[in-house]
Amino acid sequence: MPPIPIVKAKGTLLFSEDGQEYIDAISSWWVTLHGHAHPYIAEQLYRQAQTLEQVIFAGFTHEPAVSLAEKLLPLLPGNMARIFYSDNGSTSTEVALKMAIQFWWNKGATKRNKIVAFNNSYHGDTFGAMSVSDRSVFTLAFTDKLFEVIFIDTPATDNIQELIKTIEQEASTIAAFIYEPLVQGAGGLKMYEPLLLDQLLKTMKAHNIVCIADEVMTGFGRTGKLFAGEYLSEKPDIICLSKGLTGGTMALGVTACNQKIYDAYLSDDKLKTFFHGHSFTANPLACTAALASLHLLLQNETKQSIARITRLNKIFSEELMQLKGIKNLRQLGTILAFEISSGKDEYLNNISATITSKMLKKGVYLRPLGNTVYLMPPYCITDLEYEKVKIALLETLENI
Ligand SMILES: Cc1ncc(COP(=O)(O)O)c(C=O)c1O
Known part of the structure; x- marks a missing residue:
């Protein structure tokens, strides 16, 4: 299917060149929170663009970057102390991995350099991020260029003891553990239990393993809470954010860390510097969009919308449960996912x-991951629009 030229977007709707409109039921790859072309974010961007559009972020600083860090830090799970800016989700995880590895290097513990990650994980498309992502069609051509990682299953009641044992055995060589808390995004919106993740994190922390929460997808209300980490008692040392950070308006990545990580870099020894920076690090426009999005996110109205979508998802789940041919129905906050049981469980499955x-013909944009169908709408979706998505999906499921 050739790409569809989109000329305009407003709220949940995408408008194509040929006059069609589509409800963006997956928030344009999980980034759009408050709706497309939001007037408040646009206004703030316009004002900022006339004031300061970009400045090198080495030796200089600016108000949007400082203000965003100050507003974001107290909202994050754990005692986050510092913010490092980059450009997108992949760079936010890349930065986190480098930060954790150099944390041990700066302490002279160079043997602590292994990374633990989950099977079925996805942390981005750059080389470090690919290395800690499950080996899949995304990474196939690069297998021998990726660094070695200890992959473990996500915790379940029947494997948790075994996982804990593996970590305890390898602990002295492990630098960090990276995980998508509670929902594995590109791996197929797979969900797992907070209590079990807490047990695993507790073991990691007991061995001083740096815990990196990749909240690139789960952040900013997606799971029903501001961050998925709020469902957990054990807090991360580092958090990665992007996607909804700017409400889906501009590309921006954040890697936040606690004081313990930051302190390992405080030294007169120049070799202990964290040598990482991008041309557009902390771009003032992107930071302004993030500030505007955060302002909207913290409004009662947005919180109510997230709760409303959660309720709509619950009702829809009950209806879907009555259908034959679907399996593993799951829901957390604004995310609803299930698999179609016929066909192969893989990304290249044609069913997607x-x-x-079929959904586009009914005015709805969905993009299943292989045979995993999911909804992740912008928070501004109306009840009527949700109903339209629901009817379109039920009709489509009936016909395949
Ligand atoms: C959990 C997670 N981490 C990292 C990324 C990579 O983000 P980006 O596509 O902005 O590089 C994604 C993208 O889907 C993601 O879901």
């Missing part, structure tokens, strides 16, 4: 393209 095309 079939569903996308």
Whole structure:
């Protein structure tokens, strides 16, 4: 199917060149929170663009970057102390991995350099991020260029003891553990239990393993709470954010760390510097968009919308449960996912393209991951629009 030229977007709607409109039921790859072309974010961006559009972020600083850090830090799970800016989700995880590895290097513990990650994980498309992501069609061509990682299953009641044992055995060589808390995004919106993750994190922390929460997808209300980490008692040392950070308006990445990590870099020894920076690090426009999005996110109205979508998802889940041919129905906050039981459980499964095309004809944009169908709408979706998505999906499921 050739790409569809989109000329305009407003709220949940995408408008194409040929006059069609589509409800963006997956928030344009999970980034759009408050709706497309939001007037408040646009206004703030316009004002900032006339004031300061970009400045090198080495030796200089600016108000949007400082203000964003000050507003974001107290909202994050754990005692986050510092913010490091980059450009997107992949760079936020890349930065986190480098930060954790150099943390041990700066302490002279160079043997603590292994990373633990989950099977089925996805942390981005750059080389470090690919290395800690499950080996899949995304990484196939690069297998021998990726660094070695200890991959473990996500915790379940029947494997938690075994996982804890593996970590305890390898602990002295492990630098960090990276995880998508509670929902594995690109791996197929797979969900797992907070209590079990807490047990695993507790073991990691007992061995001083640096815990990196990749909240690139789960952050900013997606799971029903501001951050998925709020469902957990054990807090991370480092958090990665992007996607909804700017409400989906501009590309921006954040890697936040606690004081313990930061302190390992405080030294007169120049070799202990964290040598990482991008041309557009802390771009003032992107930081302004993030500030505007955060302002909207913290409004009662937005919190109510997140709760409303959660309720709509619950009702829809009950209806879907009555259908034959779907399995592993799961829901957390604004995310609803299930698998179609016929066909192969893989990303290249043709069923995805079939569903996308049938749904587009009904005015809804969905993009299943292989045979995993999911909804993740912007928070501004109306009850009526949600109903339209629901009817379109039920009709489509009936016909495949
Ligand atoms: C959990 C997670 N981490 C990292 C990334 C990479 O983000 P980006 O596409 O902005 O590089 C994604 C993207 O889907 C993600 O879901």
